[in-house]
Amino acid sequence: MARFPEALNEQIGREFAASQQYVAIGVYYDRETLAQLAAHFYRQAVEERNHALMIVQFLLDADYDVRIPGVEAPRTDFADPVAPVALALEQERRVTEQISELAALARNEGDLIGEQFLHWFLQEQREEVASMSQLLAVVRRAAESNLLLAEEYLARTGAGAGEAGLEAMAPPAAGGAL
Numbered sequence: 705m706a707r708f709p710e711a712l713n714e715q716i717g718r719e720f721a722a723s724q725q726y727v728a729i730g731v732y733y734d735r736e737t738l739a740q741l742a743a744h745f746y747r748q749a750v751e752e753r754n755h756a757l758m759i760v761q762f763l764l765d766a767d768y769d770v771r772i773p774g775v776e777a778p779r780t781d782f783a784d785p786v787a788p789v790a791l792a793l794e795q796e797r798r799v800t801e802q803i804s805e806l807a808a809l810a811r812n813e814g815d816l817i818g819e820q821f822l823h824w825f826l827q828e829q830r831e832e833v834a835s836m837s838q839l840l841a842v843v844r845r846a847a848e849s850n851l852l853l854a855e856e857y858l859a860r861t862g863a864g865a866g867e868a869g870l871e872a873m874a875p876p877a878a879g880g881a882l
């Protein structure tokens with residue numbers, strides 16, 4: 705029996721967990737009165753939620769079972785303002801591995817439509833790992849002098865400026881992407 709639909713269901717939970725983690729990071733920066741960093745992570749949280757619902761839509765379209773799993777509580781306490789971005793980068797790297805494994809599983813099981821569906825997610829991960837490592841470098845440097853430099857960077861670049869093209873090609877999300 706095909707493992708792929710089940711494995712894809714598990715990814716729904718991981719995307720929601722990523723979303724919750726980004727909300728928690730947004731709240732942390734809000735408390736630190738770093739409004740741009742807060743806004744950035746609140747926005748990332750919405751994107752992760754959209755990823756979960758893109759997978760839901762794919763499973764619905766393919767007539768597979770859909771389960772919406774509960775998620776573990778995110779981390780909410782951080783040693784310093786650099787730690788949340790380091791955690792976020794770690795999380796994005798882990799998700800990249802998970803998506804790659806899912807794509808390989810789809811291929812092994814001859815589910816080429818499933819594999820093709822994941823190609824967008826692979827591109828998205830490439831973009832997210834790249835932009836999160838840039839943000840980590842910026843926040844690290846800013847932490848040595850003034851964190852408002854990181855705020856300025858986000859205000860100037862929107863950190864995710866290269867995303868517009870990718871977003872236009874995004875698979876449909878159940879209920880519509882937010």
Ligand SMILES: [Fe+2]
Nearest residue numbers: 719722752755
């Ligand atoms: Fe995601």
Ligand SMILES: [Fe+2]
Nearest residue numbers: 722752796832
């Ligand atoms: Fe992500």
